[in-house]
Amino acid sequence: MKPIEVESVQQCLDDFTNKQVYIHVETTNGAYASHFDDKAYNVGAYVRNAQVTFNQAKIVGDGNAYRVGLKTEFGWIYAEGLTDWVIHEGSKLLLAGHDREGRLMVALQISETPFNN
Amino acid sequence: MINLEKHVVVILPHPDDESFGAAGSISHFRSQGIPVTYLCGTLGQMGRNMGSPTFANRETLPLIRKQELKNACKVLDMDLKMLGYRDKTIEFEDQMEIAQHLKGILEEIKPSLVITHYPNYAVHPDHNALGAAAIKAVELMDERPTVWAQAFARGFKKELGEPDVINDVSAYFEKKMDAILCHDSQAGGIIGPLKNYKELGEEVLQEAKERFGTEEFFTWQFSV
Numbered sequence A: 001m002k003p004i005e006v007e008s009v010q011q012c013l014d015d016f017t018n019k020q021v022y023i024h025v026e027t028t029n030g031a032y033a034s035h036f037d038d039k040a041y042n043v044g045a046y047v048r049n050a051q052v053t054f055n056q057a058k059i060v061g062d063g064n065a066y067r068v069g070l071k072t073e074f075g076w077i078y079a080e081g082l083t084d085w086v087i088h089e090g091s092k093l094l095l096a097g098h099d100r101e102g103r104l105m106v107a108l109q110i111s112e113t114p115f116n117n
Numbered sequence B: 001m002i003n004l005e006k007h008v009v010v011i012l013p014h015p016d017d018e019s020f021g022a023a024g025s026i027s028h029f030r031s032q033g034i035p036v037t038y039l040c041g042t043l044g045q046m047g048r049n050m051g052s053p054t055f056a057n058r059e060t061l062p063l064i065r066k067q068e069l070k071n072a073c074k075v076l077d078m079d080l081k082m083l084g085y086r087d088k089t090i091e092f093e094d095q096m097e098i099a100q101h102l103k104g105i106l107e108e109i110k111p112s113l114v115i116t117h118y119p120n121y122a123v124h125p126d127h128n129a130l131g132a133a134a135i136k137a138v139e140l141m142d143e144r145p146t147v148w149a150q151a152f153a154r155g156f157k158k159e160l161g162e163p164d165v166i167n168d169v170s171a172y173f174e175k176k177m178d179a180i181l182c183h184d185s186q187a188g189g190i191i192g193p194l195k196n197y198k199e200l201g202e203e204v205l206q207e208a209k210e211r212f213g214t215e216e217f218f219t220w221q222f223s224v
């Protein structure tokens, strides 16, 4: 992945707008957080291949980390801390946020076809 | 470390569990000509390590880890069978279904020893769940192989006592390191600093040898 280029990502988001798409959204601090540090908590959540249609999409940020909000008919999909992006297999938009060690902390991915299981 | 096993089956959920947890014991068995088969539960699809510096992403990670797994199995000279479950989901599957799946494979291989994780004492939910399913599978067999269960949760010795199987695998240190280092995408965290282990100072090397020089297991006592 490479550092987010805001105009290009916004263009991709626009291209997915008002289409039925598949979303992968995720946040994690790893399965070992509280194993290595007993004061830490294991937290994480992911949704893979949720089918949605959003009618508005925006990426906002300060040049280091970005937020993306997708507005749907009945609600929102939101991710914060996104730092990198790549187009996977020609058409899937992958956004992710990594920590200093390169570990994934958050991901938001959009595709017109389902992500592999 | 004396064992005269016929065939050893290792049942762990993630590519790299075998290298960190049992590479020395596996190497020992292989050095005696004993066949070893690894039943690897998942492809570690949901891992958060993406290489250091990052070279994988959520979608490329499964294929990268599959290749790393194959490489590690080549280093350890053991057969590999991938079970096809999804990282982080094993505990939500039907345990009996997984147990039957494993039992089918075990009945074909007829191992004399099965190595797996100690349920509830192996930290990651996948470790605990696959360990429990593996033990269930063996429980269902007419001719049960011995089961070695690996625990590493904080303070496990306080609750379980000392492991009865303590394998000194220092003779296989380099092989174990080479197997661990096959899992390049998982570098960073634990193995990052050991990447160039051959060039490290004697002190660091000694510390690594101590840390990876023994592999401990509990022989599972079946209650039924």
Ligand SMILES: [Zn+2]
Binding pocket: B013, B014, B017, B124, B127
């Ligand atoms: Zn594992």
